[in-house]
Structure formats: C-alpha cells, structure tokens
Amino acid sequence: MxxxxxxxxxxxxxxxxxxxxxxxxxxxxxxxxxxxxxxxxxxxxxxxxxxxxxxxxxxxxxxxxxxxxxxxxxxxxxxxxxxxxxxxxxxxxxxxxxxxxxxxxxxxxxxxxxxxxxxxxxxxxxxxxxxxxxxxxxxxxxxxxxxxxxxxxxxxxxxxxxxxxxxxxxxxxxxxxxxxxxxxxxxxxxxxxxxxxxxxxxxxxxxxxxxxxxAPAAFRFHLTGAGGHAGAVLMPDRHDALLAGAEIALAVEKAAITSGSADTVATTGVFEVKPGAINSIPFAVKMEVDLRDTDMAARERAEKMILTQSADICTRRGIECSLETINSDExxxxxxxxxxxxxxxxxxxxxxxxxxxxxxxxxxxxxxxxxxxxxxxxxxxxxxxxxxxxxxxxxxxxxxxxxxxxxxxxxxx
Amino acid sequence: MxxxxxxxxxxxxxxxxxxxxxxxxxxxxxxxxxxxxxxxxxxxxxxxxxxxxxxxxxxxxxxxxxxxxxxxxxxxxxxxxxxxxxxxxxxxxxxxxxxxxxxxxxxxxxxxxxxxxxxxxxxxxxxxxxxxxxxxxxxxxxxxxxxxxxxxxxxxxxxxxxxxxxxxxxxxxxxxxxxxxxxxxxxxxxxxxxxxxxxxxxxxxxxxxxxxxxAPAAFRFHLTGAGGHAGAVLMPDRHDALLAGAEIALAVEKAAITSGSADTVATTGVFEVKPGAINSIPFAVKMEVDLRDTDMAARERAEKMILTQSADICTRRGIECSLETINSDExxxxxxxxxxxxxxxxxxxxxxxxxxxxxxxxxxxxxxxxxxxxxxxxxxxxxxxxxxxxxxxxxxxxxxxxxxxxxxxxxxx
The missing domain is CATH 3.40.630.10 (Zn peptidases)
Known part of the structure; x- marks a missing residue:
C-alpha cells in the first residue's frame, strides 16, 4: 500500500x-x-x-x-x-x-x-x-x-x-x-x-x-494630512492622517460585520505611519485592506461601504486619500x-x-x-x-x- | 552696534x-x-x-x-x-x-x-x-x-x-x-x-x-491580541490589536478635545503593527502617545480619560494592554x-x-x-x-x- x-x-x-x-x-x-x-x-x-x-x-x-x-x-x-x-x-x-x-x-x-x-x-x-x-x-x-x-x-x-x-x-x-x-x-x-x-x-x-x-479583493490607501509639532498645533487645526486611518480601519471592520454575509472578512493588515515619531503629528499613512467572501454580492456591498465611508472620513478630516485596488479576484x-x-x-x-x-x-x-x-x-x-x-x-x-x-x-x- | x-x-x-x-x-x-x-x-x-x-x-x-x-x-x-x-x-x-x-x-x-x-x-x-x-x-x-x-x-x-x-x-x-x-x-x-x-x-x-x-507627558501602549490568517478567521472570533489601537487613538484625540482646556493637545505619533502583512490579522501594536498642557489639571483629566477608555476598549476586544509612562514632566x-x-x-x-x-x-x-x-x-x-x-x-x-x-x-x- x-x-x-x-x-x-x-x-x-x-x-x-x-x-x-x-x-x-x-x-x-x-x-x-x-x-x-x-x-x-x-x-x-x-x-x-x-x-x-x-x-x-x-x-x-x-x-x-x-x-x-x-x-x-x-x-x-x-x-x-x-x-x-x-x-x-x-x-x-x-x-x-x-x-x-x-x-x-x-x-x-x-x-x-x-x-x-x-x-x-x-x-x-x-x-x-x-x-x-x-x-x-x-x-x-x-x-x-x-x-x-x-x-x-x-x-x-x-x-x-x-x-x-x-x-x-x-x-x-x-x-x-x-x-x-x-x-x-x-x-x-x-x-x-x-x-x-x-x-x-x-x-x-x-x-x-x-x-x-x-474571492479576495485588496486595496491600498495613501492618506495624506498635515504634519507638525505634537506640542504646538492645537487640536482643531490638525489634519492627522493616523486618526483618519484609525476611523477607516474601524469602518473596514464594520463593513465586514454588516455585509449581510457571516462569511465576509475584512482586515487592515498594513498600517504604516509617517514620520512615526512620538512628538510629531502623523502626516501620512499607508493602509492595506484585505476583503473576502465566497458571496460576491456581499463582498461588493462591503467594498462599497468601505469606499463611501473612507471618502467621508477623509473629507471631514481634511485628508487627501488616494485609493488603489491591488487585486480584485473572481x-x-x-x-x-x-x-x-x-x-x-x-x-x-x-x-x-x-x-x-x-x-x-x-x-x-x-x-x-x-x-x-x-x-x-x-x-x-x-x-x-x-x-x-x-x-x-x-x-x-x-x-x-x-x-x-x-x-x-x-x-x- | x-x-x-x-x-x-x-x-x-x-x-x-x-x-x-x-x-x-x-x-x-x-x-x-x-x-x-x-x-x-x-x-x-x-x-x-x-x-x-x-x-x-x-x-x-x-x-x-x-x-x-x-x-x-x-x-x-x-x-x-x-x-x-x-x-x-x-x-x-x-x-x-x-x-x-x-x-x-x-x-x-x-x-x-x-x-x-x-x-x-x-x-x-x-x-x-x-x-x-x-x-x-x-x-x-x-x-x-x-x-x-x-x-x-x-x-x-x-x-x-x-x-x-x-x-x-x-x-x-x-x-x-x-x-x-x-x-x-x-x-x-x-x-x-x-x-x-x-x-x-x-x-x-x-x-x-x-x-x-x-508640561508634557508621554505613554507607551503595548497591545497584544491574536493573529491569524486574514481570510480564515471570522470577524466575531477576532482579537485584532490594530482595531483596539485605532479606537485608542481616537479616544486620545477625544480626551484632548474634551479636557476643558483649549490648550490640551494629544497625539498618537507612533503606531507600529505586527506582523504588518496585508493577509494577516494584526496581533500586536506599539503606540506612543504625547499629551501636553500648561494646565496640569486639564492634562490630568485628559490622561485619566485616556487610561480609562483604553482599558475599556481592550477589555471589550479581548486585547492585553500594557501601559508604560515614558515621562510625566512638571x-x-x-x-x-x-x-x-x-x-x-x-x-x-x-x-x-x-x-x-x-x-x-x-x-x-x-x-x-x-x-x-x-x-x-x-x-x-x-x-x-x-x-x-x-x-x-x-x-x-x-x-x-x-x-x-x-x-x-x-x-x-
């Protein structure tokens, strides 16, 4: 045998x-x-x-x-x-x-x-x-x-x-x-x-x-705000790229949970902050998001929600957002x-x-x-x-x- | 002259x-x-x-x-x-x-x-x-x-x-x-x-x-959750350290805004994710937070709010949180x-x-x-x-x- x-x-x-x-x-x-x-x-x-x-x-x-x-x-x-x-x-x-x-x-x-x-x-x-x-x-x-x-x-x-x-x-x-x-x-x-x-x-x-x-889909966000000294720029004057990224990561989670399919999973696995110094307001974030489902309709609903909400978040915070689809597979x-x-x-x-x-x-x-x-x-x-x-x-x-x-x-x- | x-x-x-x-x-x-x-x-x-x-x-x-x-x-x-x-x-x-x-x-x-x-x-x-x-x-x-x-x-x-x-x-x-x-x-x-x-x-x-x-104060959070494959772990089973960190960063912002002093500033300048791969659930985050005010009472109110909320967030998400005070100056x-x-x-x-x-x-x-x-x-x-x-x-x-x-x-x- x-x-x-x-x-x-x-x-x-x-x-x-x-x-x-x-x-x-x-x-x-x-x-x-x-x-x-x-x-x-x-x-x-x-x-x-x-x-x-x-x-x-x-x-x-x-x-x-x-x-x-x-x-x-x-x-x-x-x-x-x-x-x-x-x-x-x-x-x-x-x-x-x-x-x-x-x-x-x-x-x-x-x-x-x-x-x-x-x-x-x-x-x-x-x-x-x-x-x-x-x-x-x-x-x-x-x-x-x-x-x-x-x-x-x-x-x-x-x-x-x-x-x-x-x-x-x-x-x-x-x-x-x-x-x-x-x-x-x-x-x-x-x-x-x-x-x-x-x-x-x-x-x-x-x-x-x-x-x-x-079917997995993957997106890359480049968020650009305004940097500055963490001690010197008052809160209402900030355009902190990290905070926009934090809101987007939470929106990604929510989109998966509310897609209507229990199988939808979405993950922000990459989150890189510039300059990445404790006393400096983050001026840029690179985020990579992975979204999957076997149900294409549910995946598309989640994707749409992520894109709409990230645009809203960036507008509200005065952050420039460029979005790239890394892959979107069948x-x-x-x-x-x-x-x-x-x-x-x-x-x-x-x-x-x-x-x-x-x-x-x-x-x-x-x-x-x-x-x-x-x-x-x-x-x-x-x-x-x-x-x-x-x-x-x-x-x-x-x-x-x-x-x-x-x-x-x-x-x- | x-x-x-x-x-x-x-x-x-x-x-x-x-x-x-x-x-x-x-x-x-x-x-x-x-x-x-x-x-x-x-x-x-x-x-x-x-x-x-x-x-x-x-x-x-x-x-x-x-x-x-x-x-x-x-x-x-x-x-x-x-x-x-x-x-x-x-x-x-x-x-x-x-x-x-x-x-x-x-x-x-x-x-x-x-x-x-x-x-x-x-x-x-x-x-x-x-x-x-x-x-x-x-x-x-x-x-x-x-x-x-x-x-x-x-x-x-x-x-x-x-x-x-x-x-x-x-x-x-x-x-x-x-x-x-x-x-x-x-x-x-x-x-x-x-x-x-x-x-x-x-x-x-x-x-x-x-x-x-x-007077500046600075804190370092080490958040530890559970990793896993981004495609395979369903949303309710996750303990994603990045999402806890995202919520904490937003809580830090809110603490500064609501401290009662217009001069309070708080910044999450460092946010490092492990493993940092698009298809992997983040299992660890290191965050560094800078908090300042000339008004010590307002700074202490904001600090207290950050500590309370970060503990709540981590409990809710099943994330282990260790917190270190880097400095807390007069x-x-x-x-x-x-x-x-x-x-x-x-x-x-x-x-x-x-x-x-x-x-x-x-x-x-x-x-x-x-x-x-x-x-x-x-x-x-x-x-x-x-x-x-x-x-x-x-x-x-x-x-x-x-x-x-x-x-x-x-x-x-």
Missing part, C-alpha cells in the same frame, strides 16, 4: 529543518520572497528534489517545477504543489505541507513501485504571500496570465526595488515571457494545504475537500470530478471527509485558469495560521499526504 | 549646509541621535566652534559645551544653546536656530569688540528629540538629574541597543557620572528657538518671550528678571514683543532645574515645525540673534 510507504518521520524532520531556514528563530518563521532566507530555502528544497530523482526546471521568476517523468511524456502532466514563502512571524506549515507533502507523496509512490503514465510535476510557486510586492500568488498569477507581464515589471517593493531587481539577485535572468503557461498545460492540479480555519478540527474530520475558493470553482475523486480516495483509506469552501487565498485560485483543480485540506490547531503557533499533527499530515498520493496515482495512470 | 556685526549671510548658509547633513535629502532633514548624519553634523559643528576660537568640552553622552572664556573664569558662566538632532522628515530650523544662532551671537559679540566678564557657554544638547530612545531632552534631562544615570543605562532603541552602545560608537567613553551638573552650574540659561506655533507670525510680532513651558516657570531683560533688549532694538507660553518641549524645561531660564521665540511660517516646509526668514532669525546677543552681553558683563 502506498500509505505504508509514507515516511512521516522524514517528512516531519524536513518540516522542522525548513522552519529553521528563516529570518527569525523558530517558532516564528519568516521567508519573504528572494530574501536570504527564501533563497536558502529554495536551495535546500532543490537538494531534496534532486535526492528524490526529480528533474528541475525554474522559470524567469523562480517558479520551480520538479518533474517525475511519466512513461508517456507527451501527455499533459498532473501537477501538485504550493509555496514555501512565509510572511513575517508566521508558522511552519502554511504552504510547506503542500510542497514537502507533495514531495513525500511522490517518494511514497516511487517506493511503492508505481510507475506513472503521465508525468507528475511538483510546483513550488514564487511568492504566494504578498509581503514583498503587495500582491498575493504572484507566481501562479503570472503563470496563468491573470497578471500581465507588463504590469508585473512595474511592481516595486517598499524600497522601490522591482521584480527585475529581485529575480536578478536570485539568479533568474531568462525572458519573463517563459513564465506564461497555456491553458491545458496540466491535466489537473491538486493542492494539499492546512485548513487555516477551525472547522475540521472542531468536527473531528480528517480531510476537507475544497469545492470553491473565496472566486474559483473546483472541478466536480476531482472533488469526487479526492472524496473517494479518502473513503478508501478510511478517512472522514467534508466538502468545504476555502476562505483563504491559494495558488489553486489561479491554477484554475490553466486546468481542473481541487484542494485537499487537513485540520490545524484551532485554525491558527500566519502565526508562530500554527500546527498540524504528523498524523493529520500523513493522512493528507496519503490522499494526495492516491489522487496523483489515479490522475497519472 | 552688536546687531551690525551679525553676518546673516554666513548664518543662512550654515543653516543650509547643516540641512544637507541628513539621512534624507533636503527639504526633509533627519538626524537621529548618533546616526551617521548626527555624527557628521556634530563634527561639522565642532569645526565651526573651533573657527570661532571657542574651547570645546564633551560629556559622556555627547552634550557639547563650547566656551568663550570670560575675564573672570571663576564666575558661573552664562549659557545658551539648543539641539541639532532632528526627527525623521523634519525641517532645518528646529533647534538649529538656537545652536547656530547662538554661535552667531557669540561671533557678533566678539566682532563688536566686547569682552565678557563671565564666560559664555554655547551648549549643543544630545537628543532633544526622542526618536532613538523614546525619551525627549535626554541630554538636559540627564544633566539636570531628572533622569537618574541608572535609568538612562537601561534605555534601549527599537533594536535593543542601549545608550552605552550608542555613546561608545560615537566615541564617548568617559564615566556617565560626569553628565550630572550642580544646581547653579550656570548663572542663567537663555534658549533661542523658532515658535513652532503660528501666533507671532499671525500677529506680526518679532520676538516671543517665554514665561512658562508646558511645567517650568521662567525667571521674571530674565523675561524682563529679554523684553527690554528687544525694545531697545526696536522689535515688538509678546510674552507667551511654550507648548512645545525644550531643553530649557530641564535647564530650569539648574539655573534661571527663559526662551526667545521667533516667528516661523504658519507655525509649521517637524516637517520639511518648516521655515523662518533670515530677517526673523537676525532679530532673534540680535536679542540673544544683547541679552548674553547683559548677563555676562
């Missing part, structure tokens, strides 16, 4: 080892796109793939394809994968379970003696996290053509350094056009991931089978046959399943433009993610890898 | 030259304590003092004393001075007018042929601005003993580097105890400064004579004789005057513990300060220097 070929101790120690490749010490994991930690993680991961006898290809922005060549290499390959980058102060499972778990699934298939007809490709996507450039799923977004290359070349990080600077630093110098893949490039794509929500754990379910991925619907296949394989292995909606953002959202997709979710402790105490048990991971391996086998027969 | 010996072109070009010694290009000036820009500014200023034949002494934390030796060096000297450090994105006049203007006053007195009986000491104070360690007026605060040496040694910047690290880097290695001065160390102290408020300009007054300096009352002397000298020079209260924070506040003090204010454009468009005209500065020179002469006769 394939499941018996999964070496969970090896996988657990690899997860631990990778967690140590971080800008901050464990349990906090930080690997920002093309930072030293990210580059070291990539190098480490490539070694692991080579040890498993996979052949490697990297595109112009560092998306990594590790291929187990099938008996019929002319057929479109089956793909799996996820990401290894991590936001500041995150945990060691988000993305990692899909990449290292995908590698373990392939190693288990090999160990079981299986030989695939279609090639199986394990993808490590570049920058699923938006930390460097403010845009999530950069790798799959560009691969699928949702972000045109011309727009990608304009991306800048907070220091004004662009994608070309960073990919060059990482040694990726080929033409950017090689990133774009055709629809049908893969026969199917299945991503293994921690749930990042509490439902599976609460209900004692082994495997979540994803039917739909929520939800993705998973392939019904793949959903059924993952369910069937889980049941064969004796695992309980539940169909679910992913409210978190994944590369699968964009891979859905290229091929049929679904996702395999496993429980994680209290649903925690993007924090150092993020945790999935070895047993939960083992079950996810087993389902992934059986699914990849079926799809590559 | 002394006023005719003021070389305003020289002083203007020195102000410009010093403005260029900055971490950012003009018009934004940034010189944080013991940063490279601050060290270069100090070196440049020492050259200027030596060119004016002043003798130099530096204490263990870099307070610089440039002395014009009087005929009777056993008498307590007269002192003047201010600071050269600048918060991020500030202007080129705050502090600088008092230091370089003080130097010009001394040069004009020398050029006029005057020889003082008491020595005249020009002081450049270390870290009037709180940027590095979060505490304003560090130099004069330690000199006057308001901050004990043992507490100063515990100060840390945001990277955990202490005062001893930074003063060592700047080459100050003597015993810290040499910073402390005795009451009566100076016979009087007069500080020239831009008003940092709009009153003098609005009313067309040449010289503000300071009778009282407002107001300083200026010496009546010095105030009258500055007024008299201004009138002799044909300048209009107005007695006023300083709502901004100055080294004079702490020098008042060591000797009689007053301050000479000059108008600045719209009252702007701590911003790149801070401006005082050469004519306004010339008048301030003339009054300072005549005052120093009277005090050192």
């Amino acid at each position: 394939i499941a018996d070929c999964i070496e969970m101790d090896r996988l657990s120690s690899e997860i631990e080892e990778l967690g140590n490749i971080s800008e901050y010490p464990l349990p906090a994991v930080t690997r920002v796109l093309f930072s030293d930690a990210d580059l070291r993680a990539r190098a480490w991961f490539k070694e692991r793939c080579l040890s498993a006898d996979l052949s490697l290809h990297e595109d112009a922005i560092g998306n990594l394809f590790a291929t187990w060549l099938g008996q019929d290499p002319d057929l479109e390959p089956v793909a799996t994968g996820s990401h290894l980058d991590a936001i500041p102060n995150a945990g060691k499972y988000d993305g990692v379970v899909g990449v290292l778990g995908g590698l373990e699934a392939i190693r288990a298939l090999k160990a079981s003696g299986y030989v695939p007809r279609r090639s199986i490709v394990l993808i490590m996507f570049t920058a699923e996290e938006p930390t460097r450039f403010g845009v999530g799923c950069l790798g799959s977004r560009m691969m699928s053509g949702v972000m045109p290359l011309a727009r990608a070349e304009l991306l800048q990080d907070e220091n004004g350094l662009g994608l070309n600077h960073w990919r060059g630093r990482a040694g990726h110098v080929s033409e950017m056009s090689d990133v774009l893949l055709d629809r049908g490039a893969f026969s199917s794509f299945v991503e293994l991931h921690i749930e990042q929500g509490p439902k599976l754990e609460e209900r004692g379910i082994d495997i979540g089978v994803v039917e739909k991925i929520a 939800p993705a619907v998973c392939d019904a046959n793949l959903v059924s296949l993952v369910e069937a394989k889980s049941l064969e292995l004796g695992f309980s399943t539940q169909r679910m909606i992913s409210r978190a953002y994944h590369d699968s959202l964009f891979m859905a433009r290229l091929s049929p997709i679904t996702m395999i979710f496993i429980p994680c402790f209290k649903g925690y993610s993007h924090r150092p105490d993020e945790y999935s048990s070895p047993e939960a991971i083992r079950k996810g890898v087993a389902v992934l391996a059986e699914t990849l086998k079926s799809l590559s027969l | 002394i006023a005719d010996c003021i070389e305003m072109d020289r002083l203007s070009s020195e102000i410009e030259e010093l403005g260029n010694i900055s971490e950012y290009p003009l018009p934004a000036v940034t010189r944080v304590l013991f940063s490279d820009a601050d060290l270069r500014a100090r070196a440049w200023f020492k050259e200027r003092c030596l060119s004016a034949d002043l003798s130099l002494h530096e204490d263990a934390i870099g307070n610089l004393f440039a002395t014009w030796l009087g005929q009777d060096p056993d008498l307590e000297p007269v002192a003047t001075g201010s600071h050269l450090d600048a918060i991020p994105n500030a202007g080129k006049y705050d502090g600088v007018v008092g230091v370089l203007g003080g130097l010009e006053a001394i040069r004009a007195l020398k050029a006029s042929g005057y020889v003082p009986r008491r020595s005249i000491v020009l002081i450049m104070f270390t870290a009037e601005e709180p940027t590095r360690f979060g505490v304003g007026c560090l130099g004069s605060r330690m000199m006057s003993g308001v901050m004990p040496l043992a507490r100063a040694e515990l100060l840390q910047d945001e990277n955990g580097l202490g005062l001893n690290h930074w003063r060592g880097r700047a080459g100050h290695v003597s015993e810290m105890s040499d910073v402390l001065l005795d009451r009566g160390a100076f016979s009087s102290f007069v500080e020239l400064h831009i008003e940092q408020g709009p009153k003098l300009e609005e009313r067309g007054i040449d010289i503000g004579v300071v009778e009282k300096i407002a 107001p300083a009352v200026c010496d009546a004789n010095l105030v009258s002397l500055v007024e008299a000298k201004s009138l002799e020079l044909g300048f209009s005057t107005q007695r006023m209260i300083s709502r901004a924070y100055h080294d004079s506040l702490f020098m008042a513990r060591l000797s009689p003090i007053t301050m000479i204010f000059i108008p600045c454009f719209k009252g702007y300060s701590h911003r790149p468009d801070e401006y005082s005209s050469p004519e306004a500065i010339r008048k301030g220097v003339a009054v300072l020179a005549e005052t120093l002469k009277s005090l050192s006769l």
Whole structure:
C-alpha cells in the first residue's frame, strides 16, 4: 500500500529543518520572497528534489517545477504543489505541507513501485504571500496570465526595488515571457494545504475537500494630512492622517460585520505611519485592506461601504486619500470530478471527509485558469495560521499526504 | 552696534549646509541621535566652534559645551544653546536656530569688540528629540538629574541597543557620572528657538518671550491580541490589536478635545503593527502617545480619560494592554528678571514683543532645574515645525540673534 510507504518521520524532520531556514528563530518563521532566507530555502528544497530523482526546471521568476517523468511524456502532466514563502512571524506549515507533502507523496509512490503514465510535476510557486510586492500568488498569477507581464515589471517593493531587481539577485535572468503557461498545460492540479480555519478540527474530520475558493479583493490607501509639532498645533487645526486611518480601519471592520454575509472578512493588515515619531503629528499613512467572501454580492456591498465611508472620513478630516485596488479576484470553482475523486480516495483509506469552501487565498485560485483543480485540506490547531503557533499533527499530515498520493496515482495512470 | 556685526549671510548658509547633513535629502532633514548624519553634523559643528576660537568640552553622552572664556573664569558662566538632532522628515530650523544662532551671537559679540566678564557657554544638547530612545531632552534631562544615570543605562532603541552602545560608537567613553551638573552650574540659561506655533507670525510680532513651558507627558501602549490568517478567521472570533489601537487613538484625540482646556493637545505619533502583512490579522501594536498642557489639571483629566477608555476598549476586544509612562514632566516657570531683560533688549532694538507660553518641549524645561531660564521665540511660517516646509526668514532669525546677543552681553558683563 502506498500509505505504508509514507515516511512521516522524514517528512516531519524536513518540516522542522525548513522552519529553521528563516529570518527569525523558530517558532516564528519568516521567508519573504528572494530574501536570504527564501533563497536558502529554495536551495535546500532543490537538494531534496534532486535526492528524490526529480528533474528541475525554474522559470524567469523562480517558479520551480520538479518533474517525475511519466512513461508517456507527451501527455499533459498532473501537477501538485504550493509555496514555501512565509510572511513575517508566521508558522511552519502554511504552504510547506503542500510542497514537502507533495514531495513525500511522490517518494511514497516511487517506493511503492508505481510507475506513472503521465508525468507528475511538483510546483513550488514564487511568492504566494504578498509581503514583498503587495500582491498575493504572484507566481501562479503570472503563470496563468491573470497578471500581465507588463504590469508585473512595474511592481516595486517598499524600497522601490522591482521584480527585475529581485529575480536578478536570485539568479533568474531568462525572458519573463517563459513564465506564461497555456491553458491545458496540466491535466489537473491538486493542492494539499492546512485548513487555516477551525472547522475540521472542531468536527473531528480528517480531510476537507475544497469545492470553491473565496474571492479576495485588496486595496491600498495613501492618506495624506498635515504634519507638525505634537506640542504646538492645537487640536482643531490638525489634519492627522493616523486618526483618519484609525476611523477607516474601524469602518473596514464594520463593513465586514454588516455585509449581510457571516462569511465576509475584512482586515487592515498594513498600517504604516509617517514620520512615526512620538512628538510629531502623523502626516501620512499607508493602509492595506484585505476583503473576502465566497458571496460576491456581499463582498461588493462591503467594498462599497468601505469606499463611501473612507471618502467621508477623509473629507471631514481634511485628508487627501488616494485609493488603489491591488487585486480584485473572481472566486474559483473546483472541478466536480476531482472533488469526487479526492472524496473517494479518502473513503478508501478510511478517512472522514467534508466538502468545504476555502476562505483563504491559494495558488489553486489561479491554477484554475490553466486546468481542473481541487484542494485537499487537513485540520490545524484551532485554525491558527500566519502565526508562530500554527500546527498540524504528523498524523493529520500523513493522512493528507496519503490522499494526495492516491489522487496523483489515479490522475497519472 | 552688536546687531551690525551679525553676518546673516554666513548664518543662512550654515543653516543650509547643516540641512544637507541628513539621512534624507533636503527639504526633509533627519538626524537621529548618533546616526551617521548626527555624527557628521556634530563634527561639522565642532569645526565651526573651533573657527570661532571657542574651547570645546564633551560629556559622556555627547552634550557639547563650547566656551568663550570670560575675564573672570571663576564666575558661573552664562549659557545658551539648543539641539541639532532632528526627527525623521523634519525641517532645518528646529533647534538649529538656537545652536547656530547662538554661535552667531557669540561671533557678533566678539566682532563688536566686547569682552565678557563671565564666560559664555554655547551648549549643543544630545537628543532633544526622542526618536532613538523614546525619551525627549535626554541630554538636559540627564544633566539636570531628572533622569537618574541608572535609568538612562537601561534605555534601549527599537533594536535593543542601549545608550552605552550608542555613546561608545560615537566615541564617548568617559564615566556617565560626569553628565550630572550642580544646581547653579550656570548663572542663567537663555534658549533661542523658532515658535513652532503660528501666533507671532499671525500677529506680526518679532520676538516671543517665554514665561512658562508646558508640561508634557508621554505613554507607551503595548497591545497584544491574536493573529491569524486574514481570510480564515471570522470577524466575531477576532482579537485584532490594530482595531483596539485605532479606537485608542481616537479616544486620545477625544480626551484632548474634551479636557476643558483649549490648550490640551494629544497625539498618537507612533503606531507600529505586527506582523504588518496585508493577509494577516494584526496581533500586536506599539503606540506612543504625547499629551501636553500648561494646565496640569486639564492634562490630568485628559490622561485619566485616556487610561480609562483604553482599558475599556481592550477589555471589550479581548486585547492585553500594557501601559508604560515614558515621562510625566512638571511645567517650568521662567525667571521674571530674565523675561524682563529679554523684553527690554528687544525694545531697545526696536522689535515688538509678546510674552507667551511654550507648548512645545525644550531643553530649557530641564535647564530650569539648574539655573534661571527663559526662551526667545521667533516667528516661523504658519507655525509649521517637524516637517520639511518648516521655515523662518533670515530677517526673523537676525532679530532673534540680535536679542540673544544683547541679552548674553547683559548677563555676562
């Protein structure tokens, strides 16, 4: 049996080892796109793939394809994968379970003696996290053509350094056009991931089978008021950008709570103040807001409320507001046959399943433009993610890898 | 006449030259304590003092004393001075007018042929601005003993580097105890400064004579909530530290507005969010709040309101709040004789005057513990300060220097 070929101790120690490749010490994991930690993680991961006898290809922005060549290499390959980058102060499972778990699934298939007809490709996507450039799923977004290359070349990080600077630093110098893949490039794509929500754990379910991925939208506000000495400018004379930002952040919260859908979530995750000195009135704030729902109508209601209220707040406070839509993505619907296949394989292995909606953002959202997709979710402790105490048990991971391996086998027969 | 010996072109070009010694290009000036820009500014200023034949002494934390030796060096000297450090994105006049203007006053007195009986000491104070360690007026605060040496040694910047690290880097290695001065160390102290408020300009007054300096208090909040993935945690399950901070910042504003005194000002100048990623719920916020009034009762009412409301907000949102008082200073009352002397000298020079209260924070506040003090204010454009468009005209500065020179002469006769 394939499941018996999964070496969970090896996988657990690899997860631990990778967690140590971080800008901050464990349990906090930080690997920002093309930072030293990210580059070291990539190098480490490539070694692991080579040890498993996979052949490697990297595109112009560092998306990594590790291929187990099938008996019929002319057929479109089956793909799996996820990401290894991590936001500041995150945990060691988000993305990692899909990449290292995908590698373990392939190693288990090999160990079981299986030989695939279609090639199986394990993808490590570049920058699923938006930390460097403010845009999530950069790798799959560009691969699928949702972000045109011309727009990608304009991306800048907070220091004004662009994608070309960073990919060059990482040694990726080929033409950017090689990133774009055709629809049908893969026969199917299945991503293994921690749930990042509490439902599976609460209900004692082994495997979540994803039917739909929520539609995220993201906005960036640049608020500009008037600075001045904190001791010298009287309260009625102020145009304090921080206070406008504070009101907007509270309006963002309210818009999510009153959208009419219990699933609407909205978060002000970035809030940067200038000059940021205790004795100086803040003259500028940069805010980034993330808004999601699977229900597009509710999301749009919340969005409208945020935009109307932020305009009112800024007018009242004499603050200039420039608003930029970072992304406004469509939800993705998973392939019904793949959903059924993952369910069937889980049941064969004796695992309980539940169909679910992913409210978190994944590369699968964009891979859905290229091929049929679904996702395999496993429980994680209290649903925690993007924090150092993020945790999935070895047993939960083992079950996810087993389902992934059986699914990849079926799809590559 | 002394006023005719003021070389305003020289002083203007020195102000410009010093403005260029900055971490950012003009018009934004940034010189944080013991940063490279601050060290270069100090070196440049020492050259200027030596060119004016002043003798130099530096204490263990870099307070610089440039002395014009009087005929009777056993008498307590007269002192003047201010600071050269600048918060991020500030202007080129705050502090600088008092230091370089003080130097010009001394040069004009020398050029006029005057020889003082008491020595005249020009002081450049270390870290009037709180940027590095979060505490304003560090130099004069330690000199006057308001901050004990043992507490100063515990100060840390945001990277955990202490005062001893930074003063060592700047080459100050003597015993810290040499910073402390005795009451009566100076016979009087007069500080020239831009008003940092709009009153003098609005009313067309040449010289503000300071009778009282407002009492500032400063607080630091550490808010700790729960992080998580922005897509995955539903709104009712959140403990978002940023939203608690937003409510507190608005409560701080309201406390100042409703204190019962029109002079109460309160500012949240520092607001730092962790992890600061768009797709992550903020789990921690560091806020620094500055609260001032000349009316201690109003300030205390506002403080009480801030503390009560922040506790309520944090309880309601399930946020842990730790609160630290950074400083809570007493107001300083200026010496009546010095105030009258500055007024008299201004009138002799044909300048209009107005007695006023300083709502901004100055080294004079702490020098008042060591000797009689007053301050000479000059108008600045719209009252702007701590911003790149801070401006005082050469004519306004010339008048301030003339009054300072005549005052120093009277005090050192």
